[in-house]
Amino acid sequence: MANTPHGGVLKDLHTRDAPIQAQLRDEAETLPYISLTERQLCDLELILNGAFSPLEGFLSKKDYDSVLDNMRLSDGTLWTIPIYLDLPKDTIDQLGLKVGSRLALRDPRNDTALAILYISDFYRPDKEREAIKLYGANDKAHPAVAYLWSHTNDTYVGGSVQAIAEPQHYDYxxxxxxxxxxxxxxxxxxxxxxxxxxxxxxxxxxxxxxxxxxxxxxxxxxxxxxxxxxxxxxxxxxxxxxxxxxxxxxxxxxxxxxxxxxxxxxxxxxxxxxxxxxxxxxxxxxxxxxxxxxxxxxxxxxxxxxxxxxxxxxxxxxxxxxxxxxxxxxxxxxxxxPDTDxxxxxxxVPDGVRTLNISGTELRRRLKTGAPIPEWFSYPEVVRILREANPPRIKQGFTVFLTGLHASGKDAIARALQVSLNQEGGRSTTLLLGETIRQELSSELGFTKRERDINISRIGFVAGELTRAGAACIAAPIAPYEDARNKVRDTVSRWGGFYLVHVATPLEQCIKNDRSGVYKRAQAGEIKGFTGIDDVYEEPSNPDLRVDPTVTPVSQIVHEIVLLLERDGYIGER
Known part of the structure; x- marks a missing residue:
């Protein structure tokens, strides 16, 4: 790849005649296209503007291998991180892409064509080799290794790019x-x-x-x-x-x-x-x-x-x-x-001299709890901004996620908890009952594992958005699968508190509680794939609270949930 340290691929864009530019945009409309991922969009922007000089496109296999093995492009130029365009093999086949094909690269935010890729080759990576060579270990505790295995597609596409437009930003x-x-x-x-x-x-x-x-x-x-x-x-x-x-x-x-x-x-x-x-x-x-x-x-x-x-x-x-x-x-x-400020x-620092420091972990703790942050560590203007973005828990949202069999009593607990939180005040409280979500958000879904997972994912999305907005969310679906529940925890925990409550009512009692007769119909074979009868309920391995309404009154269960919230600072003294 040519060394273009002062222009990048966009160097021609700024001097290109308007008719030629319009022709390129028109050509892009006729080409097969992909919408870039967030990482690909970042990489393309820095290829186009010259920040990744001498790169003028995405690495070929020859350059990719050389970077992994030698920290150099195949021509000997120093370059240490492989920049590739990863695509699913199915997408490549559906678009009919071949060596020599052109592919329009579009901005996922506004569907603008940013560049045309001239494909030089396709290659399938050895991801374990890439992880070890690039990051030193095939260990998913490394965020880039985790990204490699969970988000990076199975085929890499190499080739140079021709600029059509610069990515548009609306912030700063x-x-x-x-x-x-x-x-x-x-x-x-x-x-x-x-x-x-x-x-x-x-x-x-x-x-x-x-x-x-x-x-x-x-x-x-x-x-x-x-x-x-x-x-x-x-x-x-x-x-x-x-x-x-x-x-x-x-x-x-x-x-x-x-x-x-x-x-x-x-x-x-x-x-x-x-x-x-x-x-x-x-x-x-x-x-x-x-x-x-x-x-x-x-x-x-x-x-x-x-x-x-x-x-x-x-x-x-x-x-x-x-x-x-x-x-x-x-x-x-x-x-x-501190002695000399x-x-x-x-x-x-000489031996014996007193020093002070606040770690990142300690700073996050102080932000969450509202503890003071001294001026020797940071400026008041900075602390104010960080506190606005990281309010103390008393002002943060949270989700209480109740899971259990049908007719386990989780709906009654959820309703009682909503009353208790409304009485507490301080934030709005939303109740997401399983049947309500099925009617309002997931009416087209059946009850296969995939459809159940989609339903729980939708609940997680709504709960996450409510939590991010500082509200209290109480969700009470059956949610029979551990993996789906863990994904909801990950979604919500980005924004605030998440509490998983297993309503562990025995199946026999759930059948007795059922006024609708669905358990009897499932036992008779009239309903297939019913949780607890002919479909599994995976009990939570590590819930924040496990309760049984046949043993503990609903009022006591609600009190125990409130104590969890109070312990962690989400409710209580303001």
């Missing part, structure tokens, strides 16, 4: 600059030395101190370039983070720093990713790049050990320092010295 547009735009800005500002700082987290006082130290030591200006594409699952959303970055920029001396957003899909690839980040920053015009402790590390593996050593990333980037043509600025973790690199 003024802070989104292409490499050419950022280099032009540096030229206008007479910034000849620029040190770039990569982050996917909110910035606090230590980060400001780190970047100022780097600028001071290299006589440079500072580029704060946070990632606003895909990051690690569970990270704070980019809207909140950008508000934090905007709040912290005035803390720099006037004219020292600028903010520019990077729509990168991170792989959390540690050392390899650090080299990749350095190449990207060089393309944006930076002359220096900060590589900190555990740069782009994903955390711990399935054995509880960090995937990468704390300074492996620094070591690998320094190994390629001459070839990268960007100076690496290695930094150790900074720690706060300053931050220092941890290796510069």
């Amino acid at each position: 547009v003024a802070a989104r600059r292409s490499p050419a735009e950022l280099r032009a800005l540096f030229k206008k500002l007479n910034w000849s030395r620029v040190v770039a700082f990569q982050t996917r987290n909110p910035m606090h006082r230590a980060h400001r101190e780190l970047t100022v130290r780097a600028a001071r030591s290299r006589h440079a200006n500072v580029l704060i370039q946070p990632v606003v594409g895909l990051t690690k699952p569970g990270d704070i959303d980019h809207f909140t983070r950008v508000r934090v970055y905007q709040a912290i920029m005035p803390k720099y001396p006037n004219g020292m720093a600028t903010l520019s957003l990077l729509p990168l899909a991170m792989r959390m690839g540690g050392p390899r990713e650090a080299v990749w980040h350095a190449i990207i920053r060089k393309n944006f015009g930076a002359t220096h790049f900060i590589v900190g402790r555990d740069h782009a590390g994903p955390g711990k593996n399935s054995l509880g050990v960090d995937f990468y050593g704390p300074y492996e990333a620094q070591d690998l980037v320094l190994k390629f320092a001459d070839e990268l043509a960007i100076e690496v600025v290695p930094f150790q973790m900074l720690t706060y010295l 300053e931050y220092r690199p941890i290796d510069e």
